[in-house]
Amino acid sequence: MSDQRPRTWSDRELGMDRAIPRRDFLNGAALAVGATLLPASLKAAQNASASEPQNQPDYNPPVSTGLRGSHPGSFEIAHSLRDGTFWKNAPTPKALPEQYDLIVVGGGISGLSAAHFFRERVGASAKILILENHDDFGGHARRNEFHLGGKLQLLNGGTMLIDSPTPYSAEAAGLMKKLGIDAAALDKRCTDHGFYRSQGLRSAVFFDRETFGDDRLVPGVMVEEEEATGEGGDTQWKEFLAQAPLSETARRDILRIERGKVDYLPGLTSTEKKDRLSRISYKDFLLQVAGADPGVIPFYQTRTNGEWGVGIDAEPALDCWALGLPGFQGLQLTPGAAPHMSYSAAGYANGGSERFHFPDGNASIARLLVRDLVPGAVPGVSAEDIVTAPVHYDLLDKSGAPIRIRLNSTVVGVRNLGEPKAATAVEVTYASGKDVFTVRAGACVLACWNMTIPFLCPELPAAQKEALHYLVKVPLVYTSVGLRNWRAFKKLGVSNIHAPGAYWNAASLNWVVDIGGYKSPRSPEEPILVHMSRTPCKPGLPAREQHKAGRMELLATPFALFERKIREQLARSLADGGFDPARDIEAITVNRWPHGYGYEYNPLFDPEWPDGRQPHILGRKKFGRITIANSDSGATAYTDVAMDQAYRAVGELFS
Numbered sequence: 039m040s041d042q043r044p045r046t047w048s049d050r051e052l053g054m055d056r057a058i059p060r061r062d063f064l065n066g067a068a069l070a071v072g073a074t075l076l077p078a079s080l081k082a083a084q085n086a087s088a089s090e091p092q093n094q095p096d097y098n099p100p101v102s103t104g105l106r107g108s109h110p111g112s113f114e115i116a117h118s119l120r121d122g123t124f125w126k127n128a129p130t131p132k133a134l135p136e137q138y139d140l141i142v143v144g145g146g147i148s149g150l151s152a153a154h155f156f157r158e159r160v161g162a163s164a165k166i167l168i169l170e171n172h173d174d175f176g177g178h179a180r181r182n183e184f185h186l187g188g189k190l191q192l193l194n195g196g197t198m199l200i201d202s203p204t205p206y207s208a209e210a211a212g213l214m215k216k217l218g219i220d221a222a223a224l225d226k227r228c229t230d231h232g233f234y235r236s237q238g239l240r241s242a243v244f245f246d247r248e249t250f251g252d253d254r255l256v257p258g259v260m261v262e263e264e265e266a267t268g269e270g271g272d273t274q275w276k277e278f279l280a281q282a283p284l285s286e287t288a289r290r291d292i293l294r295i296e297r298g299k300v301d302y303l304p305g306l307t308s309t310e311k312k313d314r315l316s317r318i319s320y321k322d323f324l325l326q327v328a329g330a331d332p333g334v335i336p337f338y339q340t341r342t343n344g345e346w347g348v349g350i351d352a353e354p355a356l357d358c359w360a361l362g363l364p365g366f367q368g369l370q371l372t373p374g375a376a377p378h379m380s381y382s383a384a385g386y387a388n389g390g391s392e393r394f395h396f397p398d399g400n401a402s403i404a405r406l407l408v409r410d411l412v413p414g415a416v417p418g419v420s421a422e423d424i425v426t427a428p429v430h431y432d433l434l435d436k437s438g439a440p441i442r443i444r445l446n447s448t449v450v451g452v453r454n455l456g457e458p459k460a461a462t463a464v465e466v467t468y469a470s471g472k473d474v475f476t477v478r479a480g481a482c483v484l485a486c487w488n489m490t491i492p493f494l495c496p497e498l499p500a501a502q503k504e505a506l507h508y509l510v511k512v513p514l515v516y517t518s519v520g521l522r523n524w525r526a527f528k529k530l531g532v533s534n535i536h537a538p539g540a541y542w543n544a545a546s547l548n549w550v551v552d553i554g555g556y557k558s559p560r561s562p563e564e565p566i567l568v569h570m571s572r573t574p575c576k577p578g579l580p581a582r583e584q585h586k587a588g589r590m591e592l593l594a595t596p597f598a599l600f601e602r603k604i605r606e607q608l609a610r611s612l613a614d615g616g617f618d619p620a621r622d623i624e625a626i627t628v629n630r631w632p633h634g635y636g637y638e639y640n641p642l643f644d645p646e647w648p649d650g651r652q653p654h655i656l657g658r659k660k661f662g663r664i665t666i667a668n669s670d671s672g673a674t675a676y677t678d679v680a681m682d683q684a685y686r687a688v689g690e691l692f693s
């Protein structure tokens with residue numbers, strides 16, 4: 039960066055005064071329970087008529103910008119239930135005259151799949167109610183929809199890919215097939231993986247001055263496609279490192295880690311090496327086993343953030359080997375999973391998972407499920423037309439329909455009617471707006487976040503509640519930024535930026551996917567979406583503590599701070615390309631997920647439980663007519679697992 043450029047950016051230079059829809063609308067501060075349970079716009083809608091917000095004209099949550107993900111209005115009731123204050127302020131529940139065969143708590147992939155599997159067993163007449171606390175269905179599979187320059191542009195607000203480290207099970211693969219999703223074929227037909235490369239764009243690393251002493255964008259060799267094309271060779275690495283603001287020793291050691299073929303654990307078998315690697319962090323592997331200079335650590339620190347929500351201080355080296363991180367080339371490890379490995383590269387090799395990405399991520403899967411469950415709500419016939427299909431939210435909860443999806447409804451109680459063993463029905467209590475309702479069904483699948491379940495079902499056995507509490511979800515932020523054009527990216531020759539030390543760890547131009555009527559921008563003069571991600575982990579703490587501290591940080595961060603950090607980082611990293619944050623940023627959606635990925639056990643911090651005694655297994659035990667789904671119940675964070683757990687939870691109702 040040249041000396042003339044300001045080292046600090048005023049709000050005005052960043053464009054903090056520019057119009058961004060809903061910037062100041064509910065900025066993340068906790069709302070009081072009661073009259074203010076819903077965001078203002080929804081409340082106004084509700085007051086305007088007795089019907090639900092989702093039945094109001096123009097109700098279309100995916101187009102909302104500002105603070106999304108776990109948006110204001112979605113979590114306050116659950117938090118007040120946790121804090122023991124909910125019932126002090128709540129009105130007397132009103133009993134609804136509705137009666138269902140099944141109530142599903144949680145409208146994510148797992149909840150929607152549970153409804154699908156239940157109807158498959160019971161038949162088309164099955165009466166099912168799905169209750170979801172957010173203003174949209176899909177859970178983490180959330181759609182961000184923009185109309186930039188009048189053209190539809192989409193990004194995933196959460197779940198992005200169909201991939202999984204393990205092959206899809208027969209049930210999950212079967213469901214994908216029933217929904218018409220052939221990921222491999224869609225990938226071939228619709229994704230232009232090589233587009234940015236063909237335009238001379240590549241990946242880059244942004245070294246920030248707070249971490250590395252200087253703001254510097256260095257086109258690099260960090261992306262697997264580049265490695266696949268053989269461009270991650272010695273020469274490219276040397277050129278890259280020569281420009282990096284790193285010490286000579288750090289450069290030398292990074293080159294050795296990336297390109298060397300040293301066996302750092304000589305004399306051990308592959309099994310013994312894997313065992314050792316499962317018990318040390320990747321950071322310790324680099325420092326203590328590979329003998330690297332501490333100056334390499336800031337360069338690698340956040341390489342695992344996107345995958346596990348913590349940095350290399352808290353991730354076992356063995357999992358990092360499976361992820362393809364460098365340093366293991368000379369160890370001659372036999373491919374395949376190993377004990378103590380939470381992550382298996384074998385799944386990719388087995389061909390059970392695909393890299394296809396719908397423009398709105400797995401929100402398209404959620405939309406296909408809703409199309410299947412509620413006829414007419416999402417018109418169309420294929421996995422291609424789903425991308426541009428409208429959702430008729432007012433049809434989701436139609437009186438008399440066999441399957442109903444009720445949004446903005448936080449479940450606060452679920453109980454068996456009678457002794458759990460003998461019960462034939464359940465009662466579910468939920469809060470919506472100012473009201474609290476009870477509704478009855480033959481059974482309930484809890485497809486919500488498992489750590490909330492002890493608060494919904496205080497009657498669960500103590501050991502089960504303790505097990506459910508053990509699972510701490512991983513906090514993350516996925517941000518979609520609408521730009522007027524991407525000239526700066528083109529001028530700098532970069533399409534995606536890894537920023538190892540910065541607030542946002544990554545910023546990338548949207549994938550190029552043309553599917554159905556949806557067309558990605560191809561010209562740098564066109565508006566585009568940029569995806570930015572942040573993992574609010576706290577290096578040095580045990581993984582679960584990092585997740586808890588990160589969640590607190592997210593809940594306390596107002597939209598204005600996220601916005602400033604977005605503008606400033608894009609300004610600093612793209613300034614040499616002529617990027618002007620005040621002029622070039624058109625829209626921002628921050629998807630804040632304080633409860634993100636399902637918890638995956640980490641051999642560095644978790645005990646080795648005997649098989650069948652792991653918290654997720656103890657926690658998901660059937661309780662009378664109540665069963666438990668969600669990817670949490672599979673102790674991992676993947677779409678196929680969310681489906682598998684739904685299948686199991688539904689099956690248990692019939693056993």
Ligand SMILES: Cc1cc2nc3c(=O)[nH]c(=O)nc-3n(C[C@H](O)[C@H](O)[C@H](O)COP(=O)(O)OP(=O)(O)OC[C@H]3O[C@@H](n4cnc5c(N)ncnc54)[C@H](O)[C@@H]3O)c2cc1C
Pocket residue numbers: 116143144145146147148149169170171172176177178179195196197198199200201202447448449450485486487490494514515516631633634635636667668669670675676677678680
């Ligand atoms: C940012 C992000 C990126 C991800 N990327 C991927 C990816 O690329 N590929 C992949 O396979 N997986 C990914 N995941 C993991 C994702 O969690 C799973 O794939 C899957 O979507 C989980 O579905 P689920 O239904 O089990 O849980 P969720 O999607 O969390 O759905 C559960 C729903 O229950 C609701 N709920 C909770 N409590 C209550 C209550 N009391 N009353 C009513 N409703 C309630 C929640 O609000 C939520 O909407 C990602 C997750 C995040 C957060």
